[in-house]
Amino acid sequence: MKTITIIANRKYKKAVQLKKKLSKLLLIDFLIDDKLTDYHGHSTQLTLDAMNENADIIIAAGGDGTLNEVVNGIMQATDEQRNKVVLALFPLGTGNDFARTANIKNSVEELANLIKLGNSRKIDLGYVEFQNEKNEKTGRYFDNIAEIGVGAKTVEIVNKSNKFLGSTATFLLGVIKAFGGYKKQSVHLITPDLQWVGKVVALCVANGRYFGSGLGIAPGANLNSGKLNLVVVGNISIIHFLKYLPSLRKLKPIIHPEVHYHIIDSCNVFSEERYPLEMDGESIGFTPFTAKVVPGVINLLG
Numbered sequence: 513m514k515t516i517t518i519i520a521n522r523k524y525k526k527a528v529q530l531k532k533k534l535s536k537l538l539l540i541d542f543l544i545d546d547k548l549t550d551y552h553g554h555s556t557q558l559t560l561d562a563m564n565e566n567a568d569i570i571i572a573a574g575g576d577g578t579l580n581e582v583v584n585g586i587m588q589a590t591d592e593q594r595n596k597v598v599l600a601l602f603p604l605g606t607g608n609d610f611a612r613t614a615n616i617k618n619s620v621e622e623l624a625n626l627i628k629l630g631n632s633r634k635i636d637l638g639y640v641e642f643q644n645e646k647n648e649k650t651g652r653y654f655d656n657i658a659e660i661g662v663g664a665k666t667v668e669i670v671n672k673s674n675k676f677l678g679s680t681a682t683f684l685l686g687v688i689k690a691f692g693g694y695k696k697q698s699v700h701l702i703t704p705d706l707q708w709v710g711k712v713v714a715l716c717v718a719n720g721r722y723f724g725s726g727l728g729i730a731p732g733a734n735l736n737s738g739k740l741n742l743v744v745v746g747n748i749s750i751i752h753f754l755k756y757l758p759s760l761r762k763l764k765p766i767i768h769p770e771v772h773y774h775i776i777d778s779c780n781v782f783s784e785e786r787y788p789l790e791m792d793g794e795s796i797g798f799t800p801f802t803a804k805v806v807p808g809v810i811n812l813l814g
Contacts (some may be wrong), residue, residue, distance in 0.1 A: 514569065517562035518546035519555050521574030521581050521743035522763070524604045530573050530620065534792035537624035542569075545566040549578070559585025563593045569627065569813065570597055575605015575813060576656060583637065584654050586810065598632045600813040605749070606725060607793050613720035613735060616632070626814050634808040635735040638719050642789050654791045657723045657730070661714035661745070662694050662753075664790040668725060692806065696747060699799070700782040703742065706774065714745040714752060715802040717779060719811035721763060723793075729765035730777040732773060739775050744771035 516534070521528035531546040538544065543566075547558040554683040555572070559582045562570050572582040579601055582623070586594055603611035611617075614635075640658050641651045648763050666689075695709040702726035716723065733741040748770045756766045765773065780802045787799045 513541065513543055513566075513706075515543045515567050515719075516569045516571060517565070517567040518544065518571045518573050518602075519558050519562070520546050520548050521555070521578045521604065522550065523608070524546045524574055527573035527604055527612050528604070530571070530602055533620045534624055537621065538627060544626065544729065549574075552666055553581060555581035556585040556588070558622070560588050563589040563597060564771070566709065567597060569600055571600040571602055571623070573602040573604060575603070576607050576793040577605065579603075579610055579655060580653075583810065584728070587637070587653050587773075595811075598811045598813050599698065599740075600627070601732070605793070607723070609725065610792070612722045612726060612782075613656070613733065614814070616814065617662055625751075632811040632813050634734060635717055635810050635812045636738060636740075637806045637809055638717060638803055639806050640789070640801050640803045642797040643799065644797050650797065652791060652796060653806070654719065656720035656792045657716055657718045658789065658791040658801075659714060659716040659723065660787045660789050660799060660801075661697060661700070661712050661716075663714050663716065663723055664795065665786045666695055678697070682739075684763040694750075696769045697787050698783060701742075701744065701779060701781045702782075705775045705776075708744065708772070710746045712744060713748055713751050714743070715781065716745075717741075717742040717776075718743060727757065727760040729760060730764045730773075731765050736808065737775075737794065738805065739777060740776040740779075740803065740805045742772075742779055744772040744774075748774070776805075778802065 518530050549555050555578050572579040578731050601616050607760050638654045644650045654675040698711050718733045721728050721730050721733045723729050730741040783799045
């Protein structure tokens with residue numbers, strides 16, 4: 513009998529109810545437990561606990577932030593534990609951008625069917641070293657996107673809002689507000705193949721394709737390519753950026769001389785000023801930062 517542990521973000525009613533609903537669909541073939549979060553960052557420790565209890569499947573029930581915490585919990589375990597466990601996702605957050613790339617639906621029935629089938633695929637992660645609040649160097653894994661620029665400011669605004677307008681409208685309003693007080697950031701970007709210096713509206717290191725609740729910022733990204741996508745949105749105006757939002761929602765590249773797409777293994781980003789860095793929908797630290805791909809390190813259900 514395989515064991516399933518649900519890491520449930522307590523603020524979502526559907527996450528808290530997931531164990532009961534899955535138990536009815538999976539009957540006696542699986543032993544299901546759940547662990548409910550009590551504070552920001554708690555999912556990482558709960559995931560590590562589940563790994564040490566030999567869970568076969570760990571379900572992240574929540575938003576992109578919950579999934580990121582679960583991924584980081586998995587990466588704290590031993591290689592043997594990590595190779596054994598399968599990660600599943602029940603997306604419930606404001607953005608759910610990783611779920612868009614991975615084509616994962618908010619459906620208990622579909623989740624149960626995937627568990628019964630038992631198929632999984634290896635996916636990549638990104639790893640970033642950055643500065644924390646105390647200017648100490650620290651590191652963290654991301655499954656979707658790490659970025660600086662207007663997107664990081666948008667995340668800060670969105671996470672402080674009550675989100676009563678729904679995810680898409682909340683993020684659009686957040687983008688507009690972020691641009692209203694945004695000063696373009698001057699950065700020095702270095703990869704093994706290029707150097708770039710200039711002002712940016714956004715600089716994204718992407719494993720997944722979407723950010724900002726469905727904006728396809730990295731149309732070429734692939735979860736199991738063994739590479740990361742680097743997207744540099746340079747010195748363009750708010751009017752130009754807003755003009756391209758419909759294209760981003762259709763996962764179309766922005767054709768503009770100030771927008772650049774690259775496929776990379778790693779990069780370094782330096783800046784004279786300290787700029788906020790967001791990862792998977794959460795504000796986590798500041799520049800300078802380095803990022804690299806970690807290929808095929810997670811077993812994702814489906």
